[in-house]
Amino acid sequence: MTAMSPTPHDPLGAVLPPSPDNELDTLRELVSSTYLNHDPSLVTIRAGALFARLKALNRAANHATRAHKQATADSRQEMDHTYLGLQNLLYEKRHLEREIDKCRQFASVYQDIPVHAxxxxMQIAPEEAPLNSPNAKGAPQLDLKRKELIKEKEALLKESKAQLATVENVKTHIDNLMKTATDVRRKVNDLVQPLPTTSEPGQSTPAS
Known part of the structure; x- marks a missing residue:
């Protein structure tokens, strides 16, 4: 296992320890026939130093494993938080769409009644219409009511446009969250890749 540089998908790459292959190869040399005529005490000292180095590499590998597990847990927590926010936005989007549909389907009893000044x-009324009756005198009030209804209609249209703009903003936010969730999921997948482990010196690996 070689040391790695951090990348956007593996920010912990730098904590990976170097490969123990060199130390293992040197230990194999020490027990080979090449060192039969060497001073045993020197061979023992060198072997002890190599074993100490292997133990240090093993501790570093264990530390890297724990660090990657913690990073994976943190990334999963971030992804869960992002997913929850996405669900909340989808709920809000559906609610706003229902409200917009209600506004569009709203039918006022006055919208099909022509209202004239x-x-x-007085110009289009039939001759028999009692223009001087009390009802005719209430025409200014009707005109005022007409203006109020027009203002109410304009307010509803304005509110509907505002809600449409909110829905568009929500859609944009949802797209951004989905992109973030995809990036986080990719990071998690990279972090959960199996890490090679270094066995304690003196332990043999079972044959497969």
Whole structure:
């Protein structure tokens, strides 16, 4: 296992310890026939130093494993938080869409009744219409009511446009969250790749 540089998908790459292959090869040399005529005490000292180095590498590998597990847990927590936020936004989006549909389907009893100004009404009214009756005198109030209804209609249209703009913003936010969730999931997948482990010196690996 060689030391790695950190990358956007593996920010912990730098903590990976170097490969123990060199130390293991040197230990194999020490027990080979090449060192039969060497001073045993020197061979023992060198072997002890190599074993100490292997133990240090093993501790570093264990530390790297724990660090990667913690990073994986943190990334999963971040992904869960992002997913929860996405669900909340989807719920809000559906709620706003229902409200917009209600506004679009709203049918006022006044929208199909033509309302004319008093002067126009007096011109188009039939001759038998009692223009001087109390009801005719209430025409200014009707005109005022008409203006109020027009203002109410404009307010509803304005509110509907505002809600449409909110829905568009929510859609954009959802797209950004989905992109973030994809990036986090990719990081998690990279972090959970199996790490090679270094066995304690003196322990043999069972044959497969």
């Amino acid at each position: 008093l002067e126009d009404f």
